[in-house]
Amino acid sequence: MSNSNRLRIAIQKGGRLSKDCQDLLKQLGVKLNLREQRLIAHSTNMPIDVLRVRDDDIPGLVMDGVCDLGIVGENVLVEVQAERQRQGVPSEVTKLSKLDFGYCRLALAWPQELGKQDKSWFEGKRIATTYPEILTQYLKREGINASTVMLTGSVEVAPRAGLADAICDLVSTGATLEANGLMQGDTILESNACLIQNKDLQDADKLALINKLMPRLRGVRQAKE
Numbered sequence: 153m154s155n156s157n158r159l160r161i162a163i164q165k166g167g168r169l170s171k172d173c174q175d176l177l178k179q180l181g182v183k184l185n186l187r188e189q190r191l192i193a194h195s196t197n198m199p200i201d202v203l204r205v206r207d208d209d210i211p212g213l214v215m216d217g218v219c220d221l222g223i224v225g226e227n228v229l230v231e232v233q234a235e236r237q238r239q240g241v242p243s244e245v246t247k248l249s250k251l252d253f254g255y256c257r258l259a260l261a262w263p264q265e266l267g268k269q270d271k272s273w274f275e276g277k278r279i280a281t282t283y284p285e286i287l288t289q290y291l292k293r294e295g296i297n298a299s300t301v302m303l304t305g306s307v308e309v310a311p312r313a314g315l316a317d318a319i320c321d322l323v324s325t326g327a328t329l330e331a332n333g334l335m336q337g338d339t340i341l342e343s344n345a346c347l348i349q350n351k352d353l354q355d356a357d358k359l360a361l362i363n364k365l366m367p368r369l370r371g372v373r374q375a376k377e
């Protein structure tokens with residue numbers, strides 16, 4: 153559990169969600185000095201500390217109560233949740249809100265020259281992905297017997313490099329798939345950034361602060377509609 157009496161929020165340090173997270177905190181009225189390259193940024197006007205970490209670490213920090221809140225893509229949340237469930241360590245969080253940024257989909261793709269394929273094509277194939285838990289659950293659900301190849305980056309080059317037959321990767325515009333001669337297939341998961349809370353949070357002051365921030369968040373989201 154977080155032993156600080158300041159509300160701890162984990163956000164991505166550098167990456168696709170960083171700017172939107174910082175903008176959101178600003179819109180919520182949380183003043184931060186983010187200029188320095190520090191792990192923790194203290195708010196100057198509220199009892200809030202912002203931890204800036206890799207996105208993959210955010211669900212675990214919230215699940216373990218090291219941080220009270222976190223902002224992370226649903227893709228990472230679902231993957232970490234499944235992995236931790238298997239390991240028998242805390243894997244639940246309270247989802248406070250879906251956010252209006254970070255939209256992408258986790259989709260299957262294969263070399264374009266093979267043309268359109270249905271699910272049966274994946275039988276016995278190797279699929280490269282950064283999301284082995286989500287992919288394995290999908291394959292099980294669909295009754296497809298394929299193997300997964302775990303890659304943390306450059307997934308889209310795996311078929312060309314002979315590392316896999318197909319991929320399961322995040323797509324937003326589709327430009328990366330196209331540039332790598334890949335055809336997009338089924339979407340396995342649609343994802344947005346979301347705000348999560350430690351499910352055992354009981355500190356009355358922290359809960360009161362969250363209750364003060366939530367209507368502001370709803371206001372920010374409505375203003376964008």
Ligand code: PRT
Binds near residue numbers: 166224322
């Ligand atoms: O360093 P750290 O571990 O924190 O960051 P990271 O490199 O793991 O993640 P990052 O910053 O790339 O993405 C953070 C989150 O942004 C993801 O977990 C998603 O929730 C969300 N997001 C939204 C995306 C994309 N869109 C996206 N397009 N994450 C990655 N991509 C990549 C995708 O993997 C592929 O390589 O962009 C490429 C495809 O984009 P298009 O536009 O060409 O289709």
Ligand code: ZN
Binds near residue numbers: 208
């Ligand atoms: Zn990451």
